[in-house]
Amino acid sequence: MAEIYFEDNEEDIEVQDGELLHQPCEDQGVPFSCTKGTCGTCKIVVNEGMENLTGYTDNEKNVLGEMKKKRLACQCSIKSGKISIEY
Numbered sequence: 001m002a003e004i005y006f007e008d009n010e011e012d013i014e015v016q017d018g019e020l021l022h023q024p025c026e027d028q029g030v031p032f033s034c035t036k037g038t039c040g041t042c043k044i045v046v047n048e049g050m051e052n053l054t055g056y057t058d059n060e061k062n063v064l065g066e067m068k069k070k071r072l073a074c075q076c077s078i079k080s081g082k083i084s085i086e087y
């Protein structure tokens with residue numbers, strides 16, 4: 001099992017290893033639009049555990065520019081372990 005902590009809601013959610021962030025993030029109120037990595041609506045900030053996410057997609061690199069702690073929730077999966085995010 002993997003774990004996502006939503007700092008905005010102070011909610012800890014358990015998910016399967018390898019699960020896409022899309023559904024758990026949508027359930028916690030992260031807004032989505034295109035779901036294809038092109039609009040930037042689903043931008044989240046990963047404050048802990050970035051190493052537990054899959055690598056940046058080309059769309060994320062194009063949309064986010066200066067990436068730092070940012071990801072697009074429609075484009076990444078949690079490999080295992082814990083992440084802590086805000087949006």
Ligand code: FES
Binds near residue numbers: 031039041074075
């Ligand atoms: S919903 Fe458009 S980039 Fe994720």
